Amino acid sequence: MAIESRSATVHWAVIIGIDYYPEPKDKCLSGCVRDATTVKLFLETGEPNVNIAVLTATTPTDPSFGRPQEKPEVWPTYENVISGLLSVIDMAKGGDFVYIHYSGHGTRLLSQLALVLLSEDGRGSRYLRGQTLALALHKMVEKGLRVTLVLDCCFSGSVVRNSDWHGFDIRCIDYNSTVNDVSLQEHSASLFDVASTLRDSSMEKDWLLTPEGYGILSACAPHEKAYELETRDGGRGALTYFLLDALSTLRNRGTKLTHQSIHEHLSTRFHVSWPRQTPMRYGNENFAFFGESLLPPDNAFVPIYKTGDDQLCLRAGHIHGVFEGDEYAVYPFDTPEHAQNQEEKALLNVRVNTARAFESELIVIGPTSALQFQMGWKAKPLTSLSPRCIPVKLLTSISGISQSQLEEIAKGQRFMRLFTEYQMEEPCIFNVIINEHDEYEVVDALHGKVPCVPNIS
Known part of the structure; x- marks a missing residue:
């Protein structure tokens, strides 16, 4: 050419x-x-x-x-x-x-x-x-x-x-x-x-x-x-x-x-x-596909999907600060990340009915008109009711991290606190280890692998 x-x-x-x-x-x-x-x-x-x-x-x-x-x-x-x-x-x-x-x-x-x-x-x-x-x-x-x-x-x-x-x-x-x-x-x-x-x-x-x-x-x-x-x-x-x-x-x-x-x-x-x-x-997470860098969104969208039994689900849960009663506005996939007046363009509003560790179930609260679900729908929070701060423990396989470094890493994560293994005695729901493949892996209090959470190299 x-x-x-x-x-x-x-x-x-x-x-x-x-x-x-x-x-x-x-x-x-x-x-x-x-x-x-x-x-x-x-x-x-x-x-x-x-x-x-x-x-x-x-x-x-x-x-x-x-x-x-x-x-x-x-x-x-x-x-x-x-x-x-x-x-x-x-x-x-x-x-x-x-x-x-x-x-x-x-x-x-x-x-x-x-x-x-x-x-x-x-x-x-x-x-x-x-x-x-x-x-x-x-x-x-x-x-x-x-x-x-x-x-x-x-x-x-x-x-x-x-x-x-x-x-x-x-x-x-x-x-x-x-x-x-x-x-x-x-x-x-x-x-x-x-x-x-x-x-x-x-x-x-x-x-x-x-x-x-x-x-x-x-x-x-x-x-x-x-x-x-x-x-x-x-x-x-x-x-x-x-x-x-x-x-x-x-x-x-x-x-x-x-x-x-x-x-x-x-x-x-x-x-x-x-x-x-x-x-x-x-x-670089802010690259556009085959294009220039874009500004990171101030409040990122969260993907939603529908299960085989027609249950709407949010791909976020307790670990992300989601709590029962939180409300979200739902948008189509092609909504720009920095669109103005997004509240007026929302397809519908939903509420968290059941929040789990990593995903949550949603119910529609308005508008009442029926819409055919489209793959790629995404949501932005309207309200946040969570009073919780999830403790996450870094086990001894991750060494050399001070408390000040942990505070810097966790800055902006208001629903999560990081601890080393020696800073708290009670078990944490989520623990981070380095596994035999030299990857970061999330495990539960009994050191069993947490389902649906990919390892990070």
Whole structure:
């Protein structure tokens, strides 16, 4: 795509979709190329114009062919993906926007994510290690680019096909040491011309989780599996499908929401429609999708959903300061986060009938006219009656935190107080530990895992 003026802000996209995997042959997917083409179509039909590079691998109709159907120059090989990232780094200027989308298999390599790409001849696989991807993103951020990364793949290192999930493809593949031997020969720092200190894995992990220059949406938690779902058009990645549905709704109404709001919507959509996986968000929560930073909302919306027995539920509970009798105004998904006079535009008002630890049941209190519930509805509090302050204890596995640091961390959380294990003797309902996977995990007073609360890496 020709660029008329380099003085204007430019949007760049690198889209990768891999259905065909030569080995093992039973791990070919069915929806990744469709994901890539659908994302490309979405970007092409909107504003502004986007410079798009698409790399895909379609499974050949003749298994003996042994290579993707596409021409080699658009195969998602390690070399082509690295070349695409380097081209963006070289051609983009500070202030430009970059969107990277990956749909395909993921694996875990030395406790890190690795994307499973194709070898140069298309007849084997090669890993793009998480460290290499992090270095590419770091180089983009260092140049002043604003990056959105979507990973519709699994972070798990094994494939488990439970009998309940027959008919669904899982986007993870077993780690292969032979493939890794080739992948370890790459020199990540020299590829992207960054300091050797960036090779340190602990630095990489911290940088990935707390960046200001980009935002990440991933299909599932680090130890979950990412599935493909069947739609009228064929197989699709669950994250890509729900994400594009949400973005299309926002585009039609001319609304921009932050990554944080989009993630909360996706999390609720998965919770209701596809509870097999939990989408995750990392990085700058105030980025708009493939766009500039937005101001954080003064009073964030809370997603609501309807259960199979028509019960309206609020995705917040006691731990968030919700109390029986609290009232909320309900708005459609595409309501801007800083809309004026939102009280006049509310669809209806609801009241908390039953508050539980993390979710609450709602009853409608007005208006009385019947409305057909739409996925994506969200609520803002009108009243708050909670007199409670929930104690949360940090156990000994989280060390080196003083009381003054706890007070700073908990600032603004008026319904929660943080304690160390030695500051109070009575048991807390909620306790935070670091588990064997080096993740923060919420457990109950008996140190049992609290249901429906994802771990945080």
